[in-house]
Amino acid sequence: MSAGDPLPISIVLGSAAAVGTLLHQFFRTVEADRYPLSILGSVIGSHWAVAYGLQSTSEQYASFWASHGLAFLIVSTAVVSLWANILVYRAFFHPLNRFPGPFGAKLTKLWSLKQVVGSDIKWYRVASELHKQHGDYVRIGPRELSVLDTAALIPMLGARMEKGPFYGAMERSVHTNRDAAFHKQRRKVWDMAFKQTLADYGPTIEDFTDSLLVRIDSLVGKATVVNDLCIHYSYDVMSSLAFGSSTGFIDGTSSDVATTILNNIKEGIVAVGLFLHVPWMLTIVETLSFVGPMKLFKSWSSEKVAERRKMNNNRPDIMGYLLEHTEDNRENRALLDAESRVIIGAGSDTTASALATMFTILANDPACQEKLRQEVNESFEDGSYTCARPQNLLDGVISETLRICPPVLFAPQRMVPEGGIRIGDVDLPGGTILSFSTYNFHHDKRNFVEPGKFIPERWTTKPELILKKNACIPFVMGPYKCPGKAIAMMELRSVIAKTVCRYDISLAKDAKFDLNEFFLGVKDHFTAGIPEQELVFTRRKE
Numbered sequence: 001m002s003a004g005d006p007l008p009i010s011i012v013l014g015s016a017a018a019v020g021t022l023l024h025q026f027f028r029t030v031e032a033d034r035y036p037l038s039i040l041g042s043v044i045g046s047h048w049a050v051a052y053g054l055q056s057t058s059e060q061y062a063s064f065w066a067s068h069g070l071a072f073l074i075v076s077t078a079v080v081s082l083w084a085n086i087l088v089y090r091a092f093f094h095p096l097n098r099f100p101g102p103f104g105a106k107l108t109k110l111w112s113l114k115q116v117v118g119s120d121i122k123w124y125r126v127a128s129e130l131h132k133q134h135g136d137y138v139r140i141g142p143r144e145l146s147v148l149d150t151a152a153l154i155p156m157l158g159a160r161m162e163k164g165p166f167y168g169a170m171e172r173s174v175h176t177n178r179d180a181a182f183h184k185q186r187r188k189v190w191d192m193a194f195k196q197t198l199a200d201y202g203p204t205i206e207d208f209t210d211s212l213l214v215r216i217d218s219l220v221g222k223a224t225v226v227n228d229l230c231i232h233y234s235y236d237v238m239s240s241l242a243f244g245s246s247t248g249f250i251d252g253t254s255s256d257v258a259t260t261i262l263n264n265i266k267e268g269i270v271a272v273g274l275f276l277h278v279p280w281m282l283t284i285v286e287t288l289s290f291v292g293p294m295k296l297f298k299s300w301s302s303e304k305v306a307e308r309r310k311m312n313n314n315r316p317d318i319m320g321y322l323l324e325h326t327e328d329n330r331e332n333r334a335l336l337d338a339e340s341r342v343i344i345g346a347g348s349d350t351t352a353s354a355l356a357t358m359f360t361i362l363a364n365d366p367a368c369q370e371k372l373r374q375e376v377n378e379s380f381e382d383g384s385y386t387c388a389r390p391q392n393l394l395d396g397v398i399s400e401t402l403r404i405c406p407p408v409l410f411a412p413q414r415m416v417p418e419g420g421i422r423i424g425d426v427d428l429p430g431g432t433i434l435s436f437s438t439y440n441f442h443h444d445k446r447n448f449v450e451p452g453k454f455i456p457e458r459w460t461t462k463p464e465l466i467l468k469k470n471a472c473i474p475f476v477m478g479p480y481k482c483p484g485k486a487i488a489m490m491e492l493r494s495v496i497a498k499t500v501c502r503y504d505i506s507l508a509k510d511a512k513f514d515l516n517e518f519f520l521g522v523k524d525h526f527t528a529g530i531p532e533q534e535l536v537f538t539r540r541k542e
């Protein structure tokens with residue numbers, strides 16, 4: 001071979017494979033799934049750079065097709081070598097190898113995606129089977145474990161743990177970010193916003209409930225899809241918290257844009273249910289959200305925040321407080337826009353799913369409805385009722401509903417800090433993602449007696465049916481727990497108390513219904529996708 005001759009192809013491709021091996025050492029030190037588009041850009045950029053280099057240094061590769069053909073071969077070899085190294089490392093040398101789990105899950109999170117598709121978007125059921133087979137710690141991804149050990153809950157949800165990759169895949173907000181310092185500072189503002197709003201929000205919630213009753217009055221005696229009523233109610237309450245004004249779904253005055261957005265969200269949530277297992281895909285969806293259905297929601301909510309900024313609102317709402325306590329600059333305006341969507345996203349589907357479940361359970365259990373009615377009627381008669389005040393059976397029914405069908409089915413992800421942690425006799429290496437399914441803690445026989453049965457008395461007269469109270473975590477716990485719990489409880493108490501007093505709630509005549517089947521139909525789109533259920537409201541005599 002003389003000087004100027006191109007190198008033999010075997011040496012060129014061997015070098016590309018070596019580059020792939022070296023790249024693996026680099027990728028082990030970074031969370032590559034945070035940067036899917038940059039990585040794609042680098043691969044394409046490398047291809048063009050290699051092709052340009054070949055074209056300008058070798059006559060043999062002077063033509064476009066010759067240089068691009070070889071460049072493609074070189075870059076593909078490096079990529080294949082990188083992936084081969086990654087897969088061998090994940091399968092045989094990764095520190096999580098001592099944990100049991102399906103082989104495919106060791107290699108790639110696409111395994112979880114496949115299970116989610118195969119289970120009709122019910123990851124919590126997949127996880128339940130995995131735990132039955134493999135125990136309390138199961139490897140469900142190259143660097144992820146699913147946990148079903150109650151002893152792990154407090155450390156896992158404590159301040160030492162940061163949020164996992166899912167939370168970094170979307171626009172920055174108090175909920176979706178992975179920066180613990182930012183979250184701590186932002187969460188203080190949110191907690192104050194709820195504190196200030198709470199005292200005055202009861203009457204607003206009651207007003208919305210009264211409008212809901214007017215709507216139900218118009219449907220009396222007809223089979224009605226209860227899910228629609230619940231989502232309309234909770235969206236209206238949340239819009240008023242987020243934008244200082246209702247969207248008008250309950251009384252039928254909503255705009256066409258708002259209705260389109262609600263429909264888009266209902267459809268789009270299925271995609272979230274799929275992609276939340278593969279956060280880099282969510283990053284791509286988020287990056288492309290300047291087109292498609294999300295664009296409409298984003299521009300609509302940003303306009304609403306701008307209107308709220310100009311509004312002189314006497315009634316405190318969350319956004320009013322956030323606007324007042326967030327410095328006005330470009331970055332923070334984007335933050336507030338995103339947080340208006342968090343209020344809608346976090347507060348609507350959750351409450352709606354709890355309400356729809358509760359209505360369905362009550363329709364199946366007239367005896368429970370009657371007992372509840374007696375308790376609530378007394379509180380109306382003696383004037384002690386407010387939606388802010390807990391009641392015995394009413395709160396028992398709510399707690400049991402949130403236990404048996406938690407409105408957030410998503411398995412929150414937390415990262416083990418550098419240096420690792422030890423839980424009992426289990427050592428968890430630093431950088432491990434821990435995720436858990438609230439549903440499975442709530443349905444574990446070690447935590448609740450007859451966990452599949454709806455028994456509201458667990459929370460009142462039969463505490464012996466609760467074996468581990470801290471395993472019931474519908475609002476999770478720790479620094480990232482739900483700040484909206486008190487408002488959600490007010491909504492749930494108000495709607496259930498007022499509807500059971502005014503109506504008999506039942507299944508449509510001759511409807512075939514099985515509560516277990518109903519629960520088997522619940523999907524996991526981050527929030528629980530409750531199967532559509534028709535119920536009949538019959539007005540009771542005053």
Ligand code: HEM
Nearest residue numbers: 175343346347350351407408412474475476480482484488
């Ligand atoms: C029954 C109703 C509700 C349930 C069961 C519920 C449950 C939860 C859960 C489990 C989380 C943690 C999610 C995660 O770790 O990713 C959460 C977070 C959150 N929830 Fe709720 N929620 C409810 C209602 C509400 C309401 C009415 C609001 C009001 C706006 C709200 C606002 C939020 C926010 C802002 C977060 C993020 C907190 C943070 O990351 O610091 N939620 N909720």
